[in-house]
Amino acid sequence: MKKAFEFLKQLEKNNNREWFAKNKSEYESIVKENKVFFNHIYTELQEYDNLKGIYIFRIYKDVRFSKDKTPYKTNFGVGYSRSKPMLRGGYYIQLEPGNSFVGGGFWGPEAKDLLRIRKEFEISSIEIEKIISDETFVKYFGELKGDSVKTAPRGFDKNHPAIDLIRKKQFLVMRKFTDKEVLADNFQKEALLTLLAMRPFFDYMSEILTTDLNGEPVF
Template sequence: MKKAFEFLKQLQKNNNREWFAQHKPEYESIVKENKVFFNHIYTELQEHDHLKGIHIFRIHKDVRFSKDKTPYKNNFGVGYSRSKPMLRGGYYIHLEPNNSFVGGGFWGPDAKDLLRVRKEFELNTTEIEKITSDKTFIKYFGEIEGDAVKTAPRGFDKSHPAIDLIRKKQYVVMRKFTDKEVLSDSFQKEAVLTLLAMRPFFNYMSEVLTTDLNGEPLF
C-alpha cells in the first residue's frame, strides 16, 4: 500500500494526462497489487456473508458534469455488493492519503426502498436504536450518516421523534483511518472487522426492505 500512497501523492500534484502516461507502468503495477489486496478482503468477507460481486473503481474521472476537470481521482476504491434481493447494503473501501475510510450502507436507495425505510422508522425505531447504541457500532462508526432533506419528507410529521432518521436520503456508516493505520500490517484485519461490524445494520435493513409494514415477506 506504500507504493499506492506515494503514487497518489504525486498524482495530486500532477493530475494531468501527460504525467499519468509517463507513469503508467508504475500505475499498472500498483493496480495489480491493489487487486490482490481487495480480493483477499473479498475472500474473507465471503466467509461471513453472501456477496454478489466485487467492483474495483477506475481511477479515471467522468468530468462531463463536474467543475473540476482534472482527469484522475486521488484515490483507489473498491465496492462489494451483497446478493439481492434478500441481502441489501454495499461495502466500500476508500484509499486516499489523509482521507482513507472503510464504509458501507445505502448510498442511493430508489424511491420505493427509501419510502419503506422511512415508514419503518416512523412506526418503530427500537431495532435501529439498539444497533446504533451498540459499543462496537459507536466505536467504529459513531452514527448513521448520509444526505438529508431540510425539514421533513412529504407526508411525514416534522415533529416526529425520529425525524432525523426519516429526513435522510442515504443511510451510510464510515470508519476513518490514518495513513499510518492504512500502511500498518494490521490494516487488512481491521478493514475486515470494520466491514463485519456493519452486518447487524445490514441485516436489519435487509429485513425491512424484504417485508411490508406488517412484516409479511415481499419475496
C-alpha cells in the same frame, strides 16, 4: 500500500495525461497489488456474508459534468455488493493519502425503498436506535451518517420522535483511517473487522426491505 500512497501523492501534484502516461507502468504495477489486497478482503468477507460481486473503481474520472477537469481520481476504491434482493447494503473501501476510510450502507436508495424505510421508522425506531447505539457500532462508526432532507418528508409528522431518522435520504457508516494505520501490518484485519461491524445494521435494513409493513415477505 506505501507504493500506492506515494503514487497518489505524486498524481495529486501532476494530475494530467502527460505525467500519467510517463508513469503508466508504475500505475499498472500498483493496480495489480491493489487487486490482490481487494480480492483477499473479498474472499475473507465472503466467509461471513453472501456477496454478489466486487467492483474495483477505475482511476479515470468522468469530467463531462464536473467543474474539476483534472482527469484522474486521487484515490483507489473498491465496492463489494451483497446478493440482492434478499441481502441489501454495499461495502466500500477507499485508499487515499489523508482521506482513507472503510464504510458502506445505502447511498441512493430507490424511492420505494426509501419510503419503506421511513415508514418502518415511523412505526417504531426502537430496533434501529438499538443497533446504532450499540457499543460495537459506536466504536467503529460513531454514528449513522448520510444526507437528510431539510424538513419532514411529505406525509410525515415533523414532530415525530424519530424525525431525524425519517428525514434521512442516505444511511451510511464510515470509519476513517490515518495514513499510518493504512500502512500498518494489521490494516487488512482492521478493514475486515470494520466491514463485519456493519452486519447488524445491514441485516436489519435487509429485513425491512424484504417485507411489507405487516412483516410479510415481499419476495
